[in-house]
Amino acid sequence: DTEVTQTPKHLVMGMTNKKSLKCEQHMGHRAMYWYKQKAKKPPELMFVYSYEKLSINESVPSRFSPECPNSSLLNLHLHALQPEDSALYLCASSRAPGGRSNTGELFFGEGSRLTVL
Amino acid sequence: GESVGLHLPTLSVQEGDNSIINCAYSNSASDYFIWYKQESGKGPQFIIDIRSNMDKRQGQRVTVLLNKTVKHLSLQIAATQPGDSAVYFCAEKENNDMRFGAGTRLTVKP
Numbered sequence: 396d397t398e399v400t401q402t403p404k405h406l407v408m409g410m411t412n413k414k415s416l417k418c419e420q421h422m423g424h425r426a427m428y429w430y431k432q433k434a435k436k437p438p439e440l441m442f443v444y445s446y447e448k449l450s451i452n453e454s455v456p457s458r459f460s461p462e463c464p465n466s467s468l469l470n471l472h473l474h475a476l477q478p479e480d481s482a483l484y485l486c487a488s489s490r491a492p493g494g495r496s497n498t499g500e501l502f503f504g505e506g507s508r509l510t511v512l
Numbered sequence: 513g514e515s516v517g518l519h520l521p522t523l524s525v526q527e528g529d530n531s532i533i534n535c536a537y538s539n540s541a542s543d544y545f546i547w548y549k550q551e552s553g554k555g556p557q558f559i560i561d562i563r564s565n566m567d568k569r570q571g572q573r574v575t576v577l578l579n580k581t582v583k584h585l586s587l588q589i590a591a592t593q594p595g596d597s598a599v600y601f602c603a604e605k606e607n608n609d610m611r612f613g614a615g616t617r618l619t620v621k622p
Binding site: 426436438458487500503505506 | 544548562601608611613614615
């Protein structure tokens with residue numbers, strides 16, 4: 396069982412809606428990630444938080460707004476999305492933020508499947 | 513056999529045979545190289561990683577080989593089982609920046 400929990404598992408929204416994806420981990424990890432995955436493609440990095448501060452933003456459109464309220468939670472706020480934003484959104488966490496990492500492992504949630512109508 | 517095209521590259525093997533999945537990476541500064549397995553409807557699952565200062569690492573039934581000269585990574589699965597059927601992604605990690613490579617769909621025939 397994954398120790399990274401994502402909610403909701405499925406979300407359908409219109410282009411004018413505002414919704415949020417949520418991610419939670421209790422492994423004491425201080426790096427948290429959002430990835431976007433389209434069908435038959437590898438996950439694409441969107442954002443990385445390190446010690447609750449945004450450290451990587453891969454030029455993601457502003458209609459995606461990440462938030463890290465504390466070391467266990469990561470949100471992705473969605474507003475005015477387009478149909479092409481429909482995808483699986485994956486959250487992940489890892490042990491060692493910043494500096495030279497001591498492991499390659501990221502722990503992934505099961506993802507939130509988003510459909511934008 | 514292996515096919516590359518508009519669809520995900522695929523590798524089909526007989527149960528009990530060994531599988532080799534290959535990957536090319538791009539960032540010479542990566543400090544870790546990782547293999548993930550992704551089953552349908554699930555998130556990626558860590559299989560094994562290797563530090564950039566190593567060239568081989570073995571796990572249970574899996575071996576990862578790293579060739580930094582040609583920026584090549586491979587995953588060997590011994591005695592492949594039906595439960596190994598999935599999409600396999602390589603990834604490279606520099607500090608907290610982890611990027612996935614193209615995946616390969618492994619199908620195990622009984």
